[in-house]
Amino acid sequence: MPPREQAQGPVLRLDGITKRFGRLVANDAISLSLHGGEVIALLGENGAGKTTLMNILFGHYTADSGSVELFGQALPQGNPRAALAAGVGMVHQHFTLADNLSVLDNLVLGTQPLWGARLDMAGARAKLARLAQDFGLAVDPDARVGTLSVGERQRVEILKALYRDARILILDEPTAVLTPQQADALFAALRKMVAQGLSIIFISHKLHEVMAIASRVVVLRHGKLMGEVAVTDTDPRALAEMMVGDSISPPEVRAMTPGPALLELRAVSTPDRGNVRGLHRVDLSLRAGTITGLAGVSGNGQAGLADLIAGTERPSGGEIRLHGTVHAHWSVTKALRAGIARIPEDRHKTGTIADFTLTENAILERYRDAPFARRGWMDWRAARAFAESVIRSYDVRCPGPETRIRLLSGGNMQKLILGRVMETGPQIILANQPVRGLDIGAITFVQGQLLAARDRGAAVLLISEDLDEIQTLSDVIHVISEGRLSPPFARGSMSAGDLGRWMVGEGYARENMAGGQDAA
Amino acid sequence: MRLEAIDRPSALRLIGFPVAALALTVVLGSSLAMLAGANPFQTLGLILRGAAGSKFALLETLNRATPLVFTGLAVAVAFRARLWNIGAEAQLYAGALMAVLLGTGWLGWPPGFLLPAMAGAAMLAGALVLLAPAILKTRFGVDEVVTTLLFNFIMLLFISMLLEGPLKDPMGMGWPQSSRLIPDARLPRIVEGLRLHWGFAFALIAAAVVWALQSRTTLGYEMRAVGQNRQAAEFAGIPVDRVILKTALLSGGLAALAGFSEVAGLRGNLTLDLSPGFGYTGIIVAMLALLNPIGVVVSAIFVAGVFVGADSMSRAAGVPTYIANIMLATALLTMVLAISLTRYRVRWD
Numbered sequence: 085m086p087p088r089e090q091a092q093g094p095v096l097r098l099d100g101i102t103k104r105f106g107r108l109v110a111n112d113a114i115s116l117s118l119h120g121g122e123v124i125a126l127l128g129e130n131g132a133g134k135t136t137l138m139n140i141l142f143g144h145y146t147a148d149s150g151s152v153e154l155f156g157q158a159l160p161q162g163n164p165r166a167a168l169a170a171g172v173g174m175v176h177q178h179f180t181l182a183d184n185l186s187v188l189d190n191l192v193l194g195t196q197p198l199w200g201a202r203l204d205m206a207g208a209r210a211k212l213a214r215l216a217q218d219f220g221l222a223v224d225p226d227a228r229v230g231t232l233s234v235g236e237r238q239r240v241e242i243l244k245a246l247y248r249d250a251r252i253l254i255l256d257e258p259t260a261v262l263t264p265q266q267a268d269a270l271f272a273a274l275r276k277m278v279a280q281g282l283s284i285i286f287i288s289h290k291l292h293e294v295m296a297i298a299s300r301v302v303v304l305r306h307g308k309l310m311g312e313v314a315v316t317d318t319d320p321r322a323l324a325e326m327m328v329g330d331s332i333s334p335p336e337v338r339a340m341t342p343g344p345a346l347l348e349l350r351a352v353s354t355p356d357r358g359n360v361r362g363l364h365r366v367d368l369s370l371r372a373g374t375i376t377g378l379a380g381v382s383g384n385g386q387a388g389l390a391d392l393i394a395g396t397e398r399p400s401g402g403e404i405r406l407h408g409t410v411h412a413h414w415s416v417t418k419a420l421r422a423g424i425a426r427i428p429e430d431r432h433k434t435g436t437i438a439d440f441t442l443t444e445n446a447i448l449e450r451y452r453d454a455p456f457a458r459r460g461w462m463d464w465r466a467a468r469a470f471a472e473s474v475i476r477s478y479d480v481r482c483p484g485p486e487t488r489i490r491l492l493s494g495g496n497m498q499k500l501i502l503g504r505v506m507e508t509g510p511q512i513i514l515a516n517q518p519v520r521g522l523d524i525g526a527i528t529f530v531q532g533q534l535l536a537a538r539d540r541g542a543a544v545l546l547i548s549e550d551l552d553e554i555q556t557l558s559d560v561i562h563v564i565s566e567g568r569l570s571p572p573f574a575r576g577s578m579s580a581g582d583l584g585r586w587m588v589g590e591g592y593a594r595e596n597m598a599g600g601q602d603a604a
Numbered sequence: 605m606r607l608e609a610i611d612r613p614s615a616l617r618l619i620g621f622p623v624a625a626l627a628l629t630v631v632l633g634s635s636l637a638m639l640a641g642a643n644p645f646q647t648l649g650l651i652l653r654g655a656a657g658s659k660f661a662l663l664e665t666l667n668r669a670t671p672l673v674f675t676g677l678a679v680a681v682a683f684r685a686r687l688w689n690i691g692a693e694a695q696l697y698a699g700a701l702m703a704v705l706l707g708t709g710w711l712g713w714p715p716g717f718l719l720p721a722m723a724g725a726a727m728l729a730g731a732l733v734l735l736a737p738a739i740l741k742t743r744f745g746v747d748e749v750v751t752t753l754l755f756n757f758i759m760l761l762f763i764s765m766l767l768e769g770p771l772k773d774p775m776g777m778g779w780p781q782s783s784r785l786i787p788d789a790r791l792p793r794i795v796e797g798l799r800l801h802w803g804f805a806f807a808l809i810a811a812a813v814v815w816a817l818q819s820r821t822t823l824g825y826e827m828r829a830v831g832q833n834r835q836a837a838e839f840a841g842i843p844v845d846r847v848i849l850k851t852a853l854l855s856g857g858l859a860a861l862a863g864f865s866e867v868a869g870l871r872g873n874l875t876l877d878l879s880p881g882f883g884y885t886g887i888i889v890a891m892l893a894l895l896n897p898i899g900v901v902v903s904a905i906f907v908a909g910v911f912v913g914a915d916s917m918s919r920a921a922g923v924p925t926y927i928a929n930i931m932l933a934t935a936l937l938t939m940v941l942a943i944s945l946t947r948y949r950v951r952w953d
Contacts, residue, residue: 394839395841396838396839415841416838416839416840416841417841420841426839428839433833433835433836434835434836434839435836435839436833436836437829437832437833437836437837438832438833439832440828440829440832444825444829448829448836448840449840449841451822451825451826451840452822457822460821460822460823461820461821461822462820462821462822462824462825464820
């Protein structure tokens with residue numbers, strides 16, 4: 085249990101927090117304490133209870149039992165304003181900024197009295213300048229938030245918390261949207277805050293980051309506190325075992341000789357669509373027996389490329405070649421006929437229909453084809469048999485094929501999608517963030533399936549924001565930045581830092597001057 | 605306060621809440637009758653007797669339910685695919701118009717051919733009436749709630765124009781009504797001597813057909829997929845726009861059958877008061893049935909019973925008929941609430 089500081093008490097103390105959702109115990113008697121000027125890491129897989137715990141601290145949930153104490157005062161439960169007023173600031177994974185307002189307006193928003201006659205903008209501006217100076221978080225106060233990059237927006241989020249005089253800062257997976265270099269800059273800023281006496285809770289599942297920034301690590305698993313260690317007394321391997329409850333070994337990747345190109349994009353461009361950035365003259369070749377990894381900061385064209393290969397987007401220029409033949413009039417139906425297995429990024433919104441049963445979801449891409457349909461009539465018996473075989477072979481944990489899929493966990497949903505697209509032995513596989521939000525067991529399973537497909541000669545495109553995942557699994561890596569694709573890099577030829585520089589757009593200019601991207 | 609989903613609701617919940625909703629409706633409706641000066645227990649008895657107390661009353665209820673089954677199915681089919689068809693009223697009149705155009709002697713076929721031709725033409729007209737808003741929706745993103753709603757007024761005024769002009773019955777003593785259908789164009793009664801006509805049987809068949817279509821065919825699967833999750837449907841290669849257009853054709857066609865069956869089965873001619881809002885009431889019917897086609901039959905009979913019962917009650921007890929409308933609205937609200945309470949538990953924290 086946490087060591088007691090003699091001189092000063094902890095700034096935050098959670099004592100025996102328990103929270104149940106139905107039968108699920110999301111937090112089981114969790115106690116932890118945070119001292120002034122300390123960074124602790126909250127480590128755990130998805131679903132371990134980290135977010136629930138923070139939501140209780142912020143009054144979004146009420147704990148079934150246990151208490152929260154801030155700066156020595158008991159915090160009233162279920163009141164979101166109490167934690168804010170007491171000086172706790174949270175930076176969420178998904179930013180909570182108003183895109184159409186300036187940085188300064190975003191900071192001031194909600195801090196001024198509703199019926200006040202005037203806004204003290206000059207004072208706010210001065211305070212922002214001071215904060216930016218103190219912590220090295222430079223940002224243009226008059227820039228519209230909508231025009232800022234993801235890294236800058238995160239800075240605004242942090243400044244927003246500091247502007248409200250937060251003494252405790254909670255960061256939820258802050259590096260998920262950053263390049264390695266941007267993450268380093270964030271860490272530098274965090275160290276400055278700690279030096280000034282702020283305390284930080286850093287939520288993550290990335291071990292090396294936790295080792296780099298935190299002084300203590302609190303590990304959660306299945307809602308239980310698994311232990312608490314000083315980073316000096318541990319190493320990433322031991323932390324991983326604590327987090328997962330098992331020793332984990334990285335997936336084994338056999339050497340393979342790449343085969344012929346099965347899918348090629350030549351100078352393909354696609355239009356921008358709202359939040360989805362289009363592609364700019366992308367050359368890509370997916371070869372048999374190869375996993376091609378696509379690295380990049382989210383929002384740089386990954387979705388555009390995925391949509392293109394999935395068939396939901398058409399190229400505005402360039403050509404798509406499948407097994408050597410050019411395909412005009414590209415569509416979802418064409419992609420499916422060509423045997424492209426598509427694992428979509430968002431399994432809830434795009435991959436499945438929540439209120440459909442497992443059976444109905446299993447045939448979603450093939451509902452028109454025999455044996456599932458004949459002359460417009462569905463054969464539900466065949467569909468159910470297919471769903472049952474997927475459930476068996478892909479270990480989908482569910483009450484049965486007639487269960488509505490919304491009742492399944494993310495991992496089991498993903499296994500059903502995997503089974504749906506892999507049962508036919510596809511030659512080309514598009515895996516867009518295939519393991520995001522899954523627990524280790526499911527991650528191992530999904531990655532194992534992708535590797536097995538590669539070993540039997542399939543071409544796999546793996547899109548992920550997790551650079552470790554990309555580097556572990558990919559035979560070839562491309563980096564995408566602002567819709568442009570880097571040349572292919574062979575496994576092991578680039579460090580994380582090298583890839584990071586491509587992620588922020590360095591390198592492309594040189595490439596263009598050297599005679600177009602075909603040079604690679 | 606928040607809602608917590610229940611995985612498997614108990615039988616008590618499934619039956620108890622809807623029954624409680626009905627009871628609440630009855631209590632509210634009777635107290636209104638009391639305000640209007642009648643004995644609440646007596647009014648309740650009068651409503652029940654008026655709706656189902658005799659063979660005549662029961663058949664009257666079924667007769668009234670017939671157009672509601674059709675419009676309810678039309679709405680259920682459309683809403684299931686998230687096509688918000690508020691224009692069943694217009695489609696109903698389009699169907700009635702075709703029945704009158706073909707059935708007043710212009711087409712001299714025997715009934716075995718004439719009636720199917722009238723029904724087919726009616727469906728076609730209703731389908732086309734809804735096709736226009738559906739095309740505007742899929743092509744230009746025009747909100748179909750607005751367009752289908754406005755079409756109701758256009759259609760009603762158009763019919764009014766026809767009834768004052770070319771379709772006006774020369775023997776109608778100046779009333780705005782069409783000529784009467786020839787005998788061969790009338791839907792026969794199911795049992796001779798009783799008012800119930802074959803339209804009701806066709807409505808039941810239509811419900812069964814729609815049920816089979818939705819649960820057994822690829823088109824039904826597509827329609828449900830588009831309604832539940834358009835993005836996933838698109839990703840899976842379902843031609844979403846085309847499915848919406850097909851849904852519109854089906855929905856418009858079903859609503860038009862209500863007009864055909866009212867004209868050919870009951871009225872025998874076309875007047876502007878052919879439908880006392882059957883198109884709009886179809887929305888209530890479909891919602892009460894949770895968009896289930898078989899449920900539509902049940903809820904249409906229920907709704908028709910409330911109307912017929914309240915009508916007869918108001919005549920007997922001397923209270924206004926709009927109590928029926930209030931009872932229906934209350935029934936809808938309490939039922940929707942009860943149905944969500946069967947699936948969700950309210951937590952006060």
